[in-house]
Amino acid sequence: MRFLFAQDSPYSQEGKRLSSYLSYIIPTISFDGSKTSKHQHDNTPIRSASGGYNYEDFEYQDVPSDNYVDCNPMCNSMDLSKDDNINEDHTSRRSSSSSDVFEEAKEQQTPHASKKSRLNLTDESTFISPELYEFLETCLPNIVKGRQWVLLYSTLKHGISLRTLIRKSAELSCPGLLIVGDMQGAVFGGLLDCPLKPTAKRKYQGTNQTFVFTTVYGQPRLFLPTGLNRYYYMCLTDILALGGGGNFALCLEEDLLTGTSGPSDTFGNLCLAHSPEFQLKNVELWGFSHASTFQS
Incomplete structure (x- = not known):
């Protein structure tokens, strides 16, 4: 260098x-x-x-x-304390801001109302859970979908009588939803055309919008008409049955205490209950608010 x-x-x-x-x-x-x-x-x-x-x-x-830095001790201490306060204030603000963001995100993730409160029912049901309600709501015909569900008949409320169920169905001029259950906890039923009109002879009624469902296999399961026959449902003074061809998919006796279920050609279903013959826990018939005055 x-x-x-x-x-x-x-x-x-x-x-x-x-x-x-x-x-x-x-x-x-x-x-x-x-x-x-x-x-x-x-x-x-x-x-x-x-x-x-x-x-x-x-x-x-x-x-x-x-x-260059001012070496005045008083000034330095004041400046440092001021800086500390600023840092503490910024830290506090960041902490507060983070907390606010967390609470806001938590509120967005947590519904303000429970699923149960969103059930659009006029009465409590023995069988309808939020999950089953959402499932059945998607299965309903468009004419009644989204309407309030009205309890027309319940054995716990109106007594054990098929005749009373048929009479209460007269308040409907649209499909009605029959929901029943066995003593082992299965919930099942089907969609019927209402009002129900008993016939003197065994004669099938209904349309292809009729269906049956069950929860016995875990998640709710729907069975639609297969088109093999038109045995949608049968209504007599002493029997109410859905499906036919081999077995009734669901059959309720006059006293609404017992019933039967088996594979049917109409819906291609399996047994809807825990066993082909069962005791009924309750029977409910639901209508929809826009189609009737629903007088008690």
């Missing part, structure tokens, strides 16, 4: 020490004034008009005045 000052300069010993120190900190300069050092600095020495460098200027420009 070559330094700006030559060793044979007529400076004093002190001057030599100073020149050696300055030579160490000043980048190596070639004779034509160009820099040759690999370590460049942002603040370059100011070159004088004579072609040399004014090192008095260089000594003061290398450190910006913004980097």
Whole structure:
């Protein structure tokens, strides 16, 4: 490396020490004034008009005045405490903000109303859970879908009588939903055309919008008409049955205490209850609010 000052300069010993120190900190300069050092600095020495460098200027420009710190103890303590307060305030705000965001997200994830409160029923049901309600709502014909469900008949409320069930169905001029259950916990039933009209002989009625369903296999399961026959349902004074061809898909006796179920050609269903013969826990018939005055 070559330094700006030559060793044979007529400076004093002190001057030599100073020149050696300055030579160490000043980048190596070639004779034509160009820099040759690999370590460049942002603040370059100011070159004088004579072609040399004014090192008095260089000594003061290398450190910006913004980097100086006021060493007054009182000022420092005040500034530090102020900074601490600011930091604490910012931390508190961040914590509060994070908490608010968390609570807001939690509120969005948690429904304001339970599923049970969203059931559009006029009365409580022995069988209808929120999941079953949502399932059956999607299965209903468009003419009644989305309407309020009205309990027309229940053995717990109106007594054990098929005749009473038939009479209460007269309040409907649209499909009605029959829901029953066995003592082992299965819930099943079907959609019927109402009002129910008992016939003197065994004669099938209904349309292809009739269906049967069950929960005995876990999730609710729907069985639609297969088209093999038109044995949709049969209504007598002593029997109410859905499906035919091989077996009734569902058959209720006059006393509404017992029933039977088996595979039918009409719906292609399996047994809807836990066993082909069963005792009934309850029988409900539901109508829909836009189709009747539903007088008690």
